[in-house]
Amino acid sequence: MSSPTPAIVLAHGFGGRGDLPVPFSLALAGAGIAVVASFVLAAWSWPVPRFEDPDGGRPLPLRVSQLLDASWTRWAIRAVGLIFAAYVAVAAWFGPDILTNPTFGVVYVWLWVGLVPLSLLFGPVWRLLNPLRPVHLALARLLRVSPTHGLVPLPAGLGTWPAAVGLFAFVWLELVAPGAATLPVVRLWFTAYAVITVFGALVFGRRWFDCGDPFEVYSRLFGRLSVLARRPSDRRFVLRNPLAHLAMPPDGGYVPGPGAVAVVVVLLGSTAYDGVSQSTGWVGFVQRAALPEALLGTGALICFILLAAVTYWSATVACGWLAPARGVDAARRLPGAFAGSVVPIALGYLVAHYFTLFVLEGQRTLALLSDPLSTGADLFGLADYEVHAGLVNDPQVVALVKIGAVVVGHILGVVAAHDRAVALFSRREALLGQIPLLVVMVGYTLGGLTLLFAT
């Protein structure tokens, strides 16, 4: 029962126990349900879009809406984000480089995984919590630059491409980078991210955060599946069907079109790579290969993202060939127009891959935050907090949640895609026009399920 030295733990990344592969029978059942549900839904067409009603939803009481929009509420939330980021920065710069430093848990579990449920509950929360926004505001005031307009206008064709690049950089850090679980690497990444993001916002104004900050775009993406939404007409908070929220026309901050597809395929492709890279087949290949692990990992990550991009893009373009879309130049806009319907699928994958990590390591990070510098301190009295594994300890429950997440994500994706098809194509052609995308979605789901039982 020798306790491992920190150096050994450090060399091996994050978390000790992995999930069991999902039983084959369960994966097969999930695959069957996904395929059957897809074609039942496609055949059971509804003639008019059900979710594209921008002013639908049940408004929150005016007082609640006003309270949420009050400037002191918003500044209080910003202060929480800023203080917490500063606290973690202290741990990252002055704490020891061991895995019990809370920085790793905060970055890889709380931020990357935790932002998903937070955004699902409250919408694009990172807009408010983002510590770089107040930093940018202060710097802009100091330098006498307009925080809103910056120095030059934001190029129109940019869309969310910068954020897609940033998201790629983050998944590369998490899944490929040598020393991803060492402080110098994490510090370097976040310093570069902060400098680029704040500099971009100073140059282009704060709209840069909407299109260039990967975490804001990530939060907004999953925030579009939230029950809480803003009505575009009067910005009032409403509760609405998440699929209706997903289909909602772009409001103030959302930039559809350029980059929207890139963001989605980076998430899909990187999650697939995450699954494959844990398989003994891949690890065995890398260990015997002549090329360095980081190079092979980077290549494979890019390949998976390109695979997701090519399949998605060609499917939506094929949709346009089968059914002429309404409006001028509509066919070229099809990949972007359908991008939202892939979000539930990406969400299903993320849940399947990360929820046990989130439950276990998320709690452990809470305990570690009580002793940020590993000095034996117990600032919040949580240092001795015992991780409650609960249902995560039961492999059958874990397997059910994983398969369930992928299958439910798939079904929601198909429903959303069908609704988009009805809106984009004439009624007669909508059925035909959605088939290529449906086939690709089934492919994604079967691939995801295969990874769950094979790795």
Place this chain on the structure above:
Amino acid sequence: MPDQTRESRSPTTKVAVVVGAAVVVVAAMLLVVLALGVGSGTGSESSDTPVERLEVTIEDGTVTPNARRVEVTEGTRIELTVTSDEEDALHVHGYDEEVEVQPGETATLSFIADRAGRFEIETHHTEQLVYQLIVKP
């Protein structure tokens, strides 16, 4: 009037019915599989502990086996034998078991796999995944 209401609601109802049916089917199938799984899992337990012997060889910087998956059931005794021509250590993640090996010697590590999950057995200096241990409940 009631007809009109029905007419305007029917597509929503259709969606609800389809989604609802899909969810019910998912739940039903998963429950069946779960029931089968639970049924097969609670078999009679033999008194003597099953043993899984695993060998590791480190020779000229090459670690054998190379990322091999091994499946055992919970409660199996794992006996690891390491032979190496260099100084190294073997680490079992999750169980946090470790064994060091000296050049030209053989070291052994024995522990009971009493927690279900997927565990990686890796060498320290050469940083290679040797076994992926799947402990089934």
